[in-house]
Amino acid sequence: MPIKSGEWYIGDVRIANRIVAAPLAGISNPAFRTIIKQFQPGLIYTEMISDKALYYHNEKTLRMTQVEANEHPLSMQLFGHDIETMLYAARFLDQHSDCDIIDINMGCPVNKVIKAHAGSALLLEEEHTIELVRQLVAAVHKPISVKLRIGFDQHHINCVNLAMKLEEVGVKAIALHARTRSQMYEGKADWSYIKALKAACHIPIIGNGDIHTPEDALRMMQETGCDAVMIGRGMLGDPWLLSRCVQYLEKGVYDPYPSIEERFALARMHAQRLCALKGEGIGMREMRSHAAWYVKGLYQSHLLKDALAHLTTYQELDTLLNDYEATYQR
Numbered sequence: 001m002p003i004k005s006g007e008w009y010i011g012d013v014r015i016a017n018r019i020v021a022a023p024l025a026g027i028s029n030p031a032f033r034t035i036i037k038q039f040q041p042g043l044i045y046t047e048m049i050s051d052k053a054l055y056y057h058n059e060k061t062l063r064m065t066q067v068e069a070n071e072h073p074l075s076m077q078l079f080g081h082d083i084e085t086m087l088y089a090a091r092f093l094d095q096h097s098d099c100d101i102i103d104i105n106m107g108c109p110v111n112k113v114i115k116a117h118a119g120s121a122l123l124l125e126e127e128h129t130i131e132l133v134r135q136l137v138a139a140v141h142k143p144i145s146v147k148l149r150i151g152f153d154q155h156h157i158n159c160v161n162l163a164m165k166l167e168e169v170g171v172k173a174i175a176l177h178a179r180t181r182s183q184m185y186e187g188k189a190d191w192s193y194i195k196a197l198k199a200a201c202h203i204p205i206i207g208n209g210d211i212h213t214p215e216d217a218l219r220m221m222q223e224t225g226c227d228a229v230m231i232g233r234g235m236l237g238d239p240w241l242l243s244r245c246v247q248y249l250e251k252g253v254y255d256p257y258p259s260i261e262e263r264f265a266l267a268r269m270h271a272q273r274l275c276a277l278k279g280e281g282i283g284m285r286e287m288r289s290h291a292a293w294y295v296k297g298l299y300q301s302h303l304l305k306d307a308l309a310h311l312t313t314y315q316e317l318d319t320l321l322n323d324y325e326a327t328y329q330r
Helices: 030-037 051-055 059-064 083-096 111-115 119-124 126-139 159-168 192-200 214-224 240-251 260-278 280-295 301-308 314-328
Strands: 008-010 013-015 019-021 043-045 074-079 101-106 144-151 173-180 205-208 228-231
Touching: 019 240, 030 043, 030 260, 051 059, 051 083, 074 083, 083 101, 083 126, 101 119, 101 126, 111 119, 119 126, 119 144, 126 144, 126 159, 144 159, 159 173, 159 192, 173 192, 192 205, 192 214, 205 214, 214 228, 214 240, 228 240, 260 280, 260 314, 280 301, 280 314, 301 314
Parallel strands: 019 043, 019 228, 043 074, 074 101, 101 144, 144 173, 173 205, 205 228
Antiparallel strands: 008 013
């Protein structure tokens, strides 16, 4: 099956290449997005935003709707269940956010979201979900997309039927994480459902799940015929994966893995942007996880990770990275 390359569209939004950066809860904030934008994914998703938080004018959530000038094209992801508040939130993003696409989360598996009947819970309420999306599409001008899972569990796999109905009510693209909700992030993604969606629908289908190398991205496109490949956890600590995948799909070759110096330079930049966005205290607490991802696989990385897990200041991060370089880069 020949792969697709070059530009494509979600509605009237032009996307330059076939690599998409996934929405990652608690991670895909502006600091992270401006970092990964350097690695040229065709499309970037935001972390999910609560419809009710927008409805009640939560100040922190309102700030999350702001878009940097260099982030386009950007898909802003909403999660919720109730039609009234979802309509309010979608109209707010349509009129007051500079995002290009509004995405509806039907894939989040965490209990807090499921208890609110949102995320993957929407997979269990097909009639309500289709009516919700029908009204959202009618209420906004920006294209609506959906990110879903193959089903709630192995006994309720309904992604193909649901996708066809979503297309009928006007959804412009669907991203499929090829796991059930009950799998969470464990086990192997079943790409056969991505292929089935592509065969059943006429809108772009974005495949998601188990992309760790450029070869994985090519294989997904060859095996499923999907229009684009979404990369999530694979880019944590390695946003170079995005550019390597773009290069491989378009040229058949890709750049070598980055040096320690390059990894540490990006880690420092990431920390600086988090501190500027959230203040040093919160920023460095959030940086603990990112720092561990940036050093993953390095010699004696477990010792470095132990120290990074207690970061409170940027200076501590800088010192730890400098000490590692001085010790192991002789």
